[in-house]
Amino acid sequence: MNCPRKKRKTLNPLAKARAVCYNIFMNQTTEIRDILDRLNEEQIKPVLTTEGPVLVLAGAGSGKTRVLTSRIAYLIAEKDVPPEAILAITFTNKAANEMKERIGQIVDARGMWVCTIHSMCVRILRMYAAEAGLTQNFSIYSETERANIIKKSFQECDFDDEKLLKNVKWHIANAKMLGLSPAEYAEENAKEREIDDVTKVYARYQAHLRENNALDFDDLLNEARQLLKRNEEARGYLGGRFRYILVDEFQDTNAVQFEIVKLLASVHGNLFVVGDDDQSIYGWRGAKIENILHFEKAFPGAKTFKLERNYRSTKSILKLANTVIHFNGNRKDKTLWTENGDGEKPQVFEAEEESGEARYIAHTIAGLIARGYKYSDFAVLMRINALTRSFEQEFTSDGISYKVFGGFKFFERKEIKDMLAYLRLINNPFDSEAAVRIINVPKRGIGAKTVEALENYAYETELSVYDALLDADELGLSSGTKQKLKDFAAQIKGWIVDSQELPVNELVRSIVEGTGMRAAYADDSDESINKRANIDEFINSVDEYCRLNQGATLTDYLNQVTLSSDTDDMDESNYVTLATVHSVKGLEFKCVFLCGMEDGIMPTSRADNDEDELEEERRLMYVAITRARERLYLTRSKSRYLYGKREPTMRSRFLKELSSELELPKEARLRPNFGYSEDGYFSDDDPEAYGNSAFGGGRYAAKNSSYGGGYGGASYGSSYGDRQNSAPKRSAWNGGGYGGSSYGSSYGNGGGSSSSSARTAAQKSTGAFTYGGVGSGAAKPKAGGKDLSAFKIGVKVSHPKFGAGTIVGVRGAGANMILDIAFSGLGIKQLSASLAPLTVQNA
């Protein structure tokens, strides 16, 4: 009951306003008073306005989420609203969990629904499965399964033109996004090219989903909407139950989602939405800014509130954000101010190559770590996932703990999808997509022809592939094949029976054993080793799931897996976050690096000819900038590998738009790259433009424990993750540097370093590594407090990740020194001498 509460000082100067509130709520529990205490005057109003439709339209970091959370607590604690009468819709599962947890600390919130709209729809559809023409254990199809079934439907229609297939895929996605059935879509797009073919495939696709007792992502929404629209009992019950409905990130809801929300709110009408039109970045998924901009139209008499004070960022960062977003024409202007300090000026850095961009960021991180920041204070954000590679390389070399979010997800790997397909088939034997996927995985001698026969039989008899398997005798196959089918069917049948009793993890073990899934990757190739490891990791993850969710069913597990995203497992551990801008919406970091600031990447080349899309790109920029609390770095690479060729890139137009606020490096000179270009650093043009302090960081733990998870070698959880926010605010900047602090004295080469003149040394060396952002006036003789003199050709060294190696090349000096090291089995790698956790092996 009594949860430890943090001691609170009065943080803001609204004491007077607050006093009024205290008087009003004399009798409230200390907890709820605490809640209101943490809100400013503007923020309190929407919390207290509990009835009717309410909109909070406010800029980034103004506390919208905090207001929403507080309002729930207020409803329960003050208005005696039972938790089960509350529905809160968040954008990610992570946000939902955090919200649940936070509210749970204050009041007993069991019975409340806090989830994403997709999870909510699954819940509703399982409650009303029969009414929706499904059974409770329906499968949920993600993009891969959708693509497979579209392709299959396409072929069944006797089409084979690749171009047409693409067009069909696009239209189907579009139709489903809009919530239109094949007939409706055909009608609305009658003049569209190839619309008949599209409709034919689409209809067939939908039929297949039905046969398979499956829904795709969009269907979850569409079917739920349909149910609520047509089934009065469902609408009456759910609408009646949810007296208060709250939606976060409302700017990114699409038409169908809004309709669902409206249907649910149709009974009580207490709908509370918060959002920021400037942060609408999912237009490509059908999100409609109009939902929030014209909220009053849908709900006449809605009360609108603004929040104008930003609590998250420094003035410099906020200024930058306000500047970019003003280049957008189609928006509702908002004021956003802060009482936070000016902070550091955001920095721009342009490297010659990706590796230089990564190295700059690694050095900057190392430098800030030396000043008391933690890895978890940093995020490296990008427009596209593909950009993570150079950072992953650099960070592993340097022993910087990091984790990649987005991109290839663990559960999308082949071997894992195969495992999941087994589970899907066992959970829902109608799921013929799953059946076909794993019928010959691992290889059991059932080839394409046999599968075709099965599918034909299934089609003619209107049965599932699994049923066809049970009728193997009817197919007129050779006795050998028949036997194989029977064996397979018997195996599956056994597991279906088992699944009623066994917990999911044991079922999984049984499948791995019974299929020889692991044995299929028995050889010593890197690939097989990796796949075995992934399978093991999968088993671990299922164990973990079962531990945390006692009594969960197979259906629960599968739903959870398909609806979860990898951002859901962002946690408090000590690692640098590598992620796309999209995936960090709603989050904040002390230091943000926004990389790939090039035309064609940010903004994406696809937005070139479309002003609306360009505005969405700019909003993306706004979102990215406003994630930063204290420090912001915008980086780019002047050239990039594209399709196997190194191509020059162009500075992002967004950087140019910000030229009044930022100091941009001089535009590239017309001269050939000589000297240093080979190592991917920046060349020697105008170091002073970036700042003038020599690099002085680099003391970080060399022994980061390597995480064995299947996430592509991210290593995190290093040993000193729990030093609490000792982060310097602006005082640490121009002030006296950090000399001699005791950070990390037990690591590496100890704390402060003596001074001499690295500055000179660095400048003497070609391509001096000088840049703004880290370091102090006090210069280092040995970059990062590390003695680099031992690094000579022929010296043997060892690296925690790469093992033993020999130095075969040394270039540059000081912080700029690059070593070519031959690691056995790994080839030659280039490492930063000052950053990489290398140990010299004494001969």
Added chain:
DNA sequence: ACCTATCTCATTTTT
């Protein structure tokens, strides 16, 4: 039915 050599095309963004 399976394996492997050759060709192709592609990078947004995600619940």
Added chain:
DNA sequence: TGAGATAGGT
């Protein structure tokens, strides 16, 4: 560049 699809050989 490199992953994934396809075709042709065993």
